[in-house]
Amino acid sequence: MPKIKLPTKSPHIDMTPMVDTFCVVLTFLMLTATMRPTEPAPVDTPFSISEKPTPDFNIMTLLLSNDDRVFLNFDNGPDTLLKFRPKILALMGGRYSIEFTKAELREFEKYPSSIGVPILKMKEFLAAKGNKAKNVFQTGIPIDSTDNQLALWILFTRQVNPNVQTCIKGDSKTSYPTVKKVLDILQEKNVRQFMLITSLEAAKINIAEIQQ
Amino acid sequence: MAEIIQEEKAGGKKKAKKHAPHIDMTPMVDLMCLLITFFMLTTAFSKAKIMEIILPEKQKENAPAPKISASRTLNIILGPDNKIYTYPGTVKAEDFNNLPPLAETDFSATGIRQKLLERNRTLAKKIADFNDQVLTGKLVISQDSVLGGIRQLKKDDDTGPIVLIKAYKGANYGNVVDILDEMNICGIALYMLVDITWYEEKMVETAAGITPSAATAQK
Numbered sequence: 317m318p319k320i321k322l323p324t325k326s327p328h329i330d331m332t333p334m335v336d337t338f339c340v341v342l343t344f345l346m347l348t349a350t351m352r353p354t355e356p357a358p359v360d361t362p363f364s365i366s367e368k369p370t371p372d373f374n375i376m377t378l379l380l381s382n383d384d385r386v387f388l389n390f391d392n393g394p395d396t397l398l399k400f401r402p403k404i405l406a407l408m409g410g411r412y413s414i415e416f417t418k419a420e421l422r423e424f425e426k427y428p429s430s431i432g433v434p435i436l437k438m439k440e441f442l443a444a445k446g447n448k449a450k451n452v453f454q455t456g457i458p459i460d461s462t463d464n465q466l467a468l469w470i471l472f473t474r475q476v477n478p479n480v481q482t483c484i485k486g487d488s489k490t491s492y493p494t495v496k497k498v499l500d501i502l503q504e505k506n507v508r509q510f511m512l513i514t515s516l517e518a519a520k521i522n523i524a525e526i527q528q
Numbered sequence: 529m530a531e532i533i534q535e536e537k538a539g540g541k542k543k544a545k546k547h548a549p550h551i552d553m554t555p556m557v558d559l560m561c562l563l564i565t566f567f568m569l570t571t572a573f574s575k576a577k578i579m580e581i582i583l584p585e586k587q588k589e590n591a592p593a594p595k596i597s598a599s600r601t602l603n604i605i606l607g608p609d610n611k612i613y614t615y616p617g618t619v620k621a622e623d624f625n626n627l628p629p630l631a632e633t634d635f636s637a638t639g640i641r642q643k644l645l646e647r648n649r650t651l652a653k654k655i656a657d658f659n660d661q662v663l664t665g666k667l668v669i670s671q672d673s674v675l676g677g678i679r680q681l682k683k684d685d686d687t688g689p690i691v692l693i694k695a696y697k698g699a700n701y702g703n704v705v706d707i708l709d710e711m712n713i714c715g716i717a718l719y720m721l722v723d724i725t726w727y728e729e730k731m732v733e734t735a736a737g738i739t740p741s742a743a744t745a746q747k
Contacts, residue, residue, distance in 0.1 A: 338564065349567055368580070485576075488702025490702075492697060499583065499721075512578065
């Protein structure tokens with residue numbers, strides 16, 4: 317039997333359509349990308365049926381980690397341009413008689429994530445180089461009644477930006493006493509309306525179930 | 529370009545070498561693959577959702593507690609290990625020797641949800657009917673009016689339970705959010721987060737079989 321000889325094809329494949337699609341996808345992703353902010357502590361938000369999206373600006377976010385540390389983030393998204401951060405830190409420093417240099421204020425402004433540093437360690441925190449070295453100082457904002465720095469942060473944030481709304485982003489494993497303390501502090505500072513950040517979960521109930 | 533240059537050369541009759549029109553695009557594709565992967569991993573596609581809650585104004589030290597009818601009151605205490613304890617009515621500090629038993633339930637659809645729906649049947653049915661009418665097109669109104677309509681239904685209701693949510697120290701934030709969510713699902717009109725009292729803590733400890741000393745050690 318004669319062997320059937322397959323015609324040898326050139327090993328090149330035309331990659332143009334593939335490149336085209338890649339280009340489109342890449343452009344789309346680049347244009348829609350909103351960077352996921354890195355948090356100093358991993359947080360698993362609880363689920364709810366609420367479908368309201370988080371507002372883009374004028375929010376401060378209280379981050380409660382599962383090891384009961386409290387962090388605060390003042391400006392998100394478009395707010396960053398208004399440079400609230402240095403003002404808040406300057407006010408906070410004024411209260412504790414700590415003078416922050418221009419470079420330190422700038423460093424604080426540039427720090428892209430939530431802050432959980434006791435104010436007395438703030439200078440060391442700002443001087444530390446790199447995220448790893450900085451995270452050592454992120455021991456959480458003190459919320460005890462003897463040294464209630466969180467209340468002051470909230471007070472000054474609201475002074476600098478009166479339109480600010482409060483979000484609470486808590487890990488579902490955060491213990492209730494911590495949550496209670498934070499809520500009490502907010503209530504004391506007359507922040508009574510706030511938003512709990514949750515992930516979406518579907519829940520359905522039907523009339524039949526109700527009539528049972 | 530190549531041709532122009534060649535024409536300038538004196539009497540160049542040589543034909544320009546014809547290159548194959550293919551360019552090796554592999555490195556470009558590689559790079560794009562990397563970029564796409566990077567962007568896909570760092571992009572937050574869906575924005576986080578929020579649940580709004582409103583706390584009551586801070587009460588003054590010796591202001592009298594607001595009066596609510598005991599028959600409509602349902603107390604929910606969030607216990608340790610994702611358990612829920614409920615009891616109806618009110619308990620006073622005086623009768624701490626004779627505390628009512630707690631009913632134990634959980635966060636499943638047959639647990640606390642069933643219980644809440646049972647007590648909130650009239651209102652839940654009204655809300656479900658209302659939603660149904662909107663969905664089937666019998667009632668054509670805007671999204672805002674739907675929310676307003678539900679709010680009005682809740683406001684008019686005077687049979688549903690008044691739920692007091694309390695949390696024992698072993699509870700966590702997830703439990704709180706879950707129970708508030710359950711309030712939304714069941715369409716409870718009146719609910720609030722209140723502090724747990726010492727005798728309610730005692731009730732939970734009896735029900736869960738925790739000795740008070742162990743509870744403090746846990747904390």
